[in-house]
Structure formats: structure tokens, C-alpha cells
Amino acid sequence: MTIHELDTPALIVELDILERNLAGMAAYADKHGLRLRPHTKTHKSVAIARRQLALGAAGLTVAKPGEAEVMAAAEPPELLVAYPTIGARKLARLAEIAKRTRLNVALDSMEAAQALSAALVAAKAEAGVLTEADVGLHRVGVTGAHALAQLIEVVQRLPNLVWDGIAFYPGHIKSLDEDGLAQIESLSETVAALADRFLPRIVSGGSTPTWAHSHRIRGLNEIRPGTYVFNDRNSVHIGSCEWEDCAASILTTVVSTAQPGQVIVDGGSKTFSSDRMVDGASGFGAIPEDWSAEFHKMNEEHGFIKTERRWRIGDRIRIIPNHICVAVNLHERVFGVRGETVEEAWGVDARGKLQ
């Protein structure tokens, strides 16, 4: 099948770029002796998780139990749930997974640790715990070494929990300019102090914006980038990759040219998501075949593009979305292409697994 035969809107992944991104991150982690435990929230596909593991990933990362259930099928040596799991039903599901898979759970409260321990005891299972530290995002994670020491002590006393180390997420570092590099420097001091004090087996952090600087963060020994597999308009704007590293785009069709200087394509907020750019830039995507075009507005199923180019009804336009992770979650299938050929298609297996 060729790309021209695909119905639209369709999520397209250029396999050459995907393979380069996967291999590049694996080689970087290997070179610097870092464990790679990629966050699967970006691709949500068992097929890609398997490729990451085949390239040497030490495990996989997910946010929710539903994603963990899906990704367990890829048989990761270690599966990390890097999101506070709260609620008896969710914990019972994690405990079931822990019977089959070596599970790590990141948490930042005594309540979460106690409830996880109780669920594991009931299921006669065991899990590793990464105690979460806040290093500047102010989202989850305890603040300071004293609070972390108290949490570690709680985890170490609870049955069926093994304290495996520390997790953090440097999501506050969104650029690699002078300020961003200074933030990485200060992050390194914070992480090194925690690693020196607690001597954890695992110190897990690392995001796509910071990935190439991970080896400069002293004490860090595991990275969890997610977005790097596909990249997106944000990744390019913040300087973590170039346009040629963007593997994913959405193929759309021009359905109206009725307004002069404007085309309407067959995808809007239900195709791309409404996520804005993190650096405040306008628009909802980039159009490599028409760089000066502005994808400036969306309704649910309509994308409004201001352009000087004379696109015709039925023309296909490929658009690189602002934020690929949320866009992927809106699609059922992904089409892997090489040139004009659609070589494979895979399901977005963990799509909508929000619980």
C-alpha cells in the first residue's frame, strides 16, 4: 500500500527516523552507563516497547495501571509506574501485575506506601519502590533530604516493599538555552547530594528536553525519556532535536478552499489535541511542505490553515503536531512508512488507558 491510499486523518511514522531515534537513545545510554527505561506514554504501543527492549532498554515506564497491564505484554525486565497510584482497585491491579513482572512504583507519601504494601500482602506479591523527590517542577515528590529520609524509612519498614531508589522528573527544564543549562547544573547538585546521602540502587530521572545532558547529572543512573521516539514541534522549538528528527506527523486532506488564503483540513482538536506550544509560539502544528503556512485555529474536525500556496481540494497535507504524546492517544492506529510505502501498521494499545 502507498501513503496515497491511506484514508485521513492518519497518524504516520517515518520508520527510518523512528529507528534512528530509538537507536540513538539506546547508544547514548549505553555509552554513558545509564539504564534506559523509556516512558511509553508517547507511543502507547507494545510493538515499539518491544523494539526499545530489543535495543537494550532495562525496562519500561508507564503512568497508570491500565498502561502497565498493556505494557506487561512486552515482557520488560522491570516495569516502572512513575505516577502516584492511589485507590484500592488500582493497587489490586498493580499487585496482580507484580506477580508476573518485576514492578517498581514511584510514590511520594506514607499513605501511598502503606496502601501499596497492603495490596501486595493481600496478593502475596512484592514490588520495588522509588521514593519521589521534587527537584523543581513542584508537581509530585517530597521536598528536601529530610522528608525523603522519612519516606524511605517508612518504605523500608513496610512488608512486601523493597526500597529500590529515588525518582524525580525534571519537567521544569524546558529549554536548552543558557538558563536551561544552568538549571541542569543546579539539578546535578541536588541529585548528587541525594545520591551521596542515600546510596540508592536506582536514581531515575531524565526527560526528552534534557536527555543529551543526562550524563552530566551526577548520581543519575537511569533515564526515562518518552517523547524522543517521535519528537514534535515542541521538541524542535526547545532545541532537543531538529525537524528531521520528527518521525510522526498527521496526514490530512484539504476538504475546503472556499475562503481565499485559507484551506480547511480534515483534522481539528479531535485529531491533534488542543495543546499549545510550551514556549508560547502560536499555532497547532508545523507544515514541512509549506513552512510559512499558519495552522492557527481548530474546531473539533476542522483545521484552519492560512496559506499563500494554492492547495486544491483533495490534496494531502502532512502536519507535525505541537505535542505528539496527546495526539497519539487520539488515534487507533499508526502507519509506519518508508518513502511512499506503508510498510506496517500497529495499534495504539494503551490508548485511553487513563485508570
Ligand SMILES: Cc1ncc(COP(=O)(O)O)c(C=O)c1O
Ligand atoms: C514521570 C515522567 N517521567 C518521564 C517522562 C518523559 O518525559 P518526556 O516526555 O520529556 O520524554 C514524563 C513525561 O511526562 C513523566 O511525567
